[in-house]
Amino acid sequence: MPADTSPTPATGATSMSASTPSSPATGSTGTTRSVADQGRADLQGLATEPGVKKKDPIVVATDVRRTFGGLTAVDVEHVEIQRGVITALIGPNGAGKTTFFNLLTGFDQPDSGSWTFNGTSLKGKSAYKVARLGMVRTFQLTKVLSKLTVLENMRMGATGQRGERFWAGALPFLWKSQEQEITARARELLGRFKLDAKESDFAGSLSGGQRKLLEMARALMVGPELVMLDEPMAGVNPALKQSLLGHVKSLREEGMSVLFVEHDMDMVRDISDWVIVMAQGKVIAEGPPRSIMTDQRVIDAYLGAHHDTDISELEHVVTAEHQQPKEETA
């Protein structure tokens, strides 16, 4: 597990040990449950209403508002994100999902509101500090460092590097050994993401899907506790989609929490434990994926009445949000 070797205190491993004893009521099996099982158990029987309190939230946001001129992009009254599970954030285009992502991760500052990560207030914290705390994001439009090699992209992710300080940089003996550890960790992750053959290519030469993989792998180098993926499936071919899905699930099994924005309803149904629906800047519904898909508010605001109908039976693609055709696996 990559988070183990990270020098930052905030890792998946510490969250595992910290969160398990904090909610002993559900630990009825006697043996220590994994964070993922614990998280899923915590979600059982929760009311499916917007802003519902979670048993063990990793992120809590209250009254977060962001306006651009006259337009209110985000106006979230209260939302909590459960630790150890995969939470999907869905909603129509312009619902404020990405803006909310930017606000949570410090890439944008809201007009008002408060939000915490692991109990630490993130108000006014710059993006790099948020990342160091263990909340790491990817971007809707992939941001690989094109003119650095794939391996350099990965190494860049490691935090607490001694050689990243100016004076130490010129003295290789101070950072060489750490660099080797980082490289070993990077190679292991690249192997998992099937990018090891590309390690010395410039990242700019990768395909769109490979860039998504690299961005996710690079985010893991930071040793995150919460991984925030902004449309991880956009522009990814079906074969790669399957492997991306597997990678996202494995994050959960390793004790990390995941929050992702996605328009691909199959993915949302397939991997998420909880779904938060946004429309016009507000959280309009929350709940487990099965029940959220039948929620009338969600169908009205986002999915449309024919969202479950096979595409060939429709004259118009009601739910089309993507350029690429939607494949029905069900």
Add this chain to the structure above:
Amino acid sequence: MIDAFTGALHDGFGYVAISYCLAAIGLNIQFGYSGLLNFGQAAFLAIGGYIMGAAIATSGIPTIPAMLIAILFAVALALILGVPTLRLRADYLAIVTIAAAEILRLVFGTSFREYFRGKDGVTGFADGFRGLNPLPEYDGFFLTYSRNELWTIIVGWIVVILICVLVWALMRSPWGRVLRGIREDEDAVRSLGKNVYGYKMQALVLGGVIGCIGGFIGAFGAASVQADTFNLDFTFIALTMLILGGAARVLGPVVGAILFWAVLSFLGSILSDLSANPTVAQFMNADQASNVRLMLVGLVLMLLMIYRPQGIFGDRKEIALDAR
């Protein structure tokens, strides 16, 4: 023709070339590696020459402390320029540096006359440096450098080599990797927990201090400092040298500076010889010859940008100046 070659070598390795070379190395750290557009590098060289010169000539401070004072001023200038602009888009730094360079040039040329001597410029500070000259008296046969010029040049190239080693060591370190990452996409680097603002500031300060050292060499070589030396052309010529040699390459700015001065000098000699010919003089007199020289240099640079946008040493895949 022999004179033209000697002149080309004389200028290509002369103290003016060294001073431009250090300016270009500083710009390489800022622009080549970090993507920062500093259009006011001349200001850092002006600070090097003027603050050091005035500290020695007017205040009687010894040479080495005077240099340290000048470096402190250069650091302060970099901070003043960087604090308000480095959080903003890249163009803001460009605008602010270009304006600051012009302001400083005017201040040095017209204000604080008891220190900076107005139009005359600062003189009488080079004796300490020249007093250290261990070279024997000689007749200036080597590329027609005078004894003091040769001393400045030897010291200057040693400084260039040391700074190149420093840049090479820094740019292969994780620190340099972060800078190159910032050049590509600073939001991505920020999302990985790096203090982008701090790194940009370090790059701006380091590049400025190297420029300031270039100012020392230029001042010692000429034994005087003139404000008009540090006009806007100065920075743009240094940037030209950087792109000519290849940005984001340790030796790019060095080769660029040598070549630029050598070619400029060579073309100058050839064209001025030509203009002495009465037939040619009908089309091009001696004054026009020096302008034709610049036209030809411009033409060569255009061809370079078309056929080799990465410069002489640059890696096309890494740093080609593409219009995205």
